[in-house]
Amino acid sequence: MRWGALLLGLLSAPGWASDPLPAAEAAKLLQGIADASNRFAYEGVFVLQHGDRMQTLRISSQPHPAGRESRLVGMDGEVREVRCTRGESVTIQGGDGNARASKRVISRHFPDLLPSDARVLTEWYWVRQAGVDRVAGQDCREIVLQPKDEYRWGHVLCVDQETRLPLRAVLVDPKGQALMRYTFAELDILPGEAAKARMPPVGKPVRFTDAPKAIQAGAVEVRQLPPGFTRVAAVKRPLSHRGTEVEHWVFSDGLTHVSMFVEPLSRPDVTLKGASHKGMVNLLTRRVGAYQITVLGDAPRPTVELIARGVDLASPGQPGRP
Amino acid sequence: MKQAHMNATTPLESADELHSALWDGELDDFEARKLLGGMDTAQRELWAEYAMIGDALRGVGTSRSGFMQRFETALASEPTILAPVAARKPVVAPYLWTAAAAAMVAITWTVWTAAPTDVSGQPQWMAQQPATSQPVAANEYQPGAGDLESYMEAHQDFAYAVVSVPDLTVERVSLTEVRP
Numbered sequence: 172m173r174w175g176a177l178l179l180g181l182l183s184a185p186g187w188a189s190d191p192l193p194a195a196e197a198a199k200l201l202q203g204i205a206d207a208s209n210r211f212a213y214e215g216v217f218v219l220q221h222g223d224r225m226q227t228l229r230i231s232s233q234p235h236p237a238g239r240e241s242r243l244v245g246m247d248g249e250v251r252e253v254r255c256t257r258g259e260s261v262t263i264q265g266g267d268g269n270a271r272a273s274k275r276v277i278s279r280h281f282p283d284l285l286p287s288d289a290r291v292l293t294e295w296y297w298v299r300q301a302g303v304d305r306v307a308g309q310d311c312r313e314i315v316l317q318p319k320d321e322y323r324w325g326h327v328l329c330v331d332q333e334t335r336l337p338l339r340a341v342l343v344d345p346k347g348q349a350l351m352r353y354t355f356a357e358l359d360i361l362p363g364e365a366a367k368a369r370m371p372p373v374g375k376p377v378r379f380t381d382a383p384k385a386i387q388a389g390a391v392e393v394r395q396l397p398p399g400f401t402r403v404a405a406v407k408r409p410l411s412h413r414g415t416e417v418e419h420w421v422f423s424d425g426l427t428h429v430s431m432f433v434e435p436l437s438r439p440d441v442t443l444k445g446a447s448h449k450g451m452v453n454l455l456t457r458r459v460g461a462y463q464i465t466v467l468g469d470a471p472r473p474t475v476e477l478i479a480r481g482v483d484l485a486s487p488g489q490p491g492r493p
Numbered sequence: 494m495k496q497a498h499m500n501a502t503t504p505l506e507s508a509d510e511l512h513s514a515l516w517d518g519e520l521d522d523f524e525a526r527k528l529l530g531g532m533d534t535a536q537r538e539l540w541a542e543y544a545m546i547g548d549a550l551r552g553v554g555t556s557r558s559g560f561m562q563r564f565e566t567a568l569a570s571e572p573t574i575l576a577p578v579a580a581r582k583p584v585v586a587p588y589l590w591t592a593a594a595a596a597m598v599a600i601t602w603t604v605w606t607a608a609p610t611d612v613s614g615q616p617q618w619m620a621q622q623p624a625t626s627q628p629v630a631a632n633e634y635q636p637g638a639g640d641l642e643s644y645m646e647a648h649q650d651f652a653y654a655v656v657s658v659p660d661l662t663v664e665r666v667s668l669t670e671v672r673p
C-alpha cells in the first residue's frame with residue numbers, strides 16, 4: 172500500500188507534470204544513461220522487488236573492449252549467479268558439486284537497461300526530467316519515460332548525477348503503480364583494475380545444459396507487431412520440464428521484451444490467456460496450424476494480444492507449412 | 494551497535510522489527526533505502542536468514558520442485574468450473590487457499606480464461622463476441638505450473654532480472670469452448 176502511495180507521490184512530483192524534453196535533448200540524455208553502464212567499473216548491492224517478492228543481488232561490472240564483463244550473485248534463496256563476458260552470458264545454479272550452467276540469450280541486466288542505441292526510444296516514449304532524490308547515498312535525478320501508446324509500460328529511472336548510472340529503476344503501469352523495482356543499496360565506482368581483481372574467473376560447472384541455437388526462420392511467421400517492436404532473437408532451445416526443444420522468439424522496442432514460444436501442438440485445441448498478479452506479465456496461448464503458440468512478456472495485454480494475433484504459418488517453402 | 498544504529502533510525506522499532514517490516518513490504522521507499530543502505534555485516538546475515546526462512550516457507554530453493562509438483566497435482570485434480578468469461582472474480586478451491594496460506598506462499602492466482610479460436614484463426618475475445626459456456630472435456634488441456642515455469646524461466650533472459658521464476662500462477666475461473 173505504501174509503495175502505491177510512494178509512486179503516487181513520485182508521479183505527482185513537478186517533473187512528471189513537466190513538459191517532455193525535445194526529442195534531440197531526450198535522445199542525448201538517454202544515450203548518456205545507456206553508455207554509462209558500459210563506461211564505468213562498479214560493484215554494489217541492489218534489491219529487486221517484484222510483487223510480494225524481494226531479492227538482493229551483488230553485482231560487479233567492468234568495461235571491456237569486447238563487451239562488458241559482469242557478475243551477479245543472488246544473496247538469498249537458491250544459489251544462483253549470472254556471468255557475462257564478452258557478449259556471452261551464463262547462468263549458474265546450484266552449489267559446489269551440483270552446479271549446472273545454462274547459456275543466456277542476452278547478457279544485459281540492471282543497471283544496463285537501455286538499449287545500446289537509446290535514441291530510438293524517443294519515438295515511443297515521452298522523456299521528462301523530474302526531481303532529485305538520493306539512492307545508495309548518492310544524489311540522483313529522476314528521469315521519466317512515459318509510453319506514447321498502450322503497448323509498453325512506463326519507466327522511472329533515478330540516474331546518478333555524476334556518472335549517469337541508473338541507481339533505481341521502477342517499472343510502472345498507466346496508473347503509476349509500481350510493477351517492478353530495482354534499487355541499489357550500495358554502489359562503489361571503481362578503477363578498472365580493482366574491479367577486475369574482485370571478479371574471479373568462472374569455475375567449471377558440473378553440468379552444462381544445451382545452449383540455445385540461433386534460427387533464421389521458423390515454423391511460423393509474425394505478420395504484425397506493435398509499433399517500434401522488432402524481432403531481436405530467434406533460437407531453438409530446450410525448456411525445463413520439457414523433453415523437446417521449442418522455438419523461442421523475442422520481440423522488443425528496446426525496453427519491453429516479449430517472448431513467443433512455438434512448439435508442436437500436443438494438446439487439445441484451446442486458446443488461453445492469463446496475467447500475473449499486478450498484470451505486469453501477460454500471457455496468451457493459441458493454436459496456429461499444428462503448432463501451439465505461447466506469447467508472454469513484461470508487457471501490457473494489448474502488446475501480447477497483437478503479437479499473438481499476427482502469428483501465421485510460415486510462407487510456402489518455409490518449415491511448418493503443410 | 495546494531496541496535497544503536499537502528500534506534501537512531503526509528504526510535505520506536507527494533508532492528509528485527511524493521512527488517513521484518515522491510516520483508517513484508519511495509520516500509521516506504523525512504524525507510525527501505527535507509528535501512529538497506531545502513532546494513533552492516535551482521536544485519537546482512539540477518540537479512541539472509543529472513544530470505545532463507547522465506548524461501549523455505551514458500552517452498553522455493555532445494556525443495557521448490559517438490560512444491561511445484563504438489564501444486565501441479567492439486568491443479569490437475571481441480572474440477573473444471575464453468576462460468577461466463579466475464580466472471581473474473583477469483584474462485585479458488587478452499588483447500589488450495591489453505592495450502593497457500595499455510596505455506597505463506599506469495600502466490601496470487603490470476604485469471605485463465607479461454608478465448609476460443611474461430612474458423613479464421615482469430616481469437617474471439619478480440620472481436621468482443623460473447624463467450625458461450627460449454628461443457629469442457631475431461632481431458633481438456635489446462636496449464637500446469639511446470640508449463641508456466643518453463644516459459645517464464647526462458648523469458649528471464651530478457652527480463653533483466655536474475656530472480657527465480659516469478660509467481661506467475663493461475664486461477665482457473667472459467668473455461669469455455671465454442672466449436673463452429
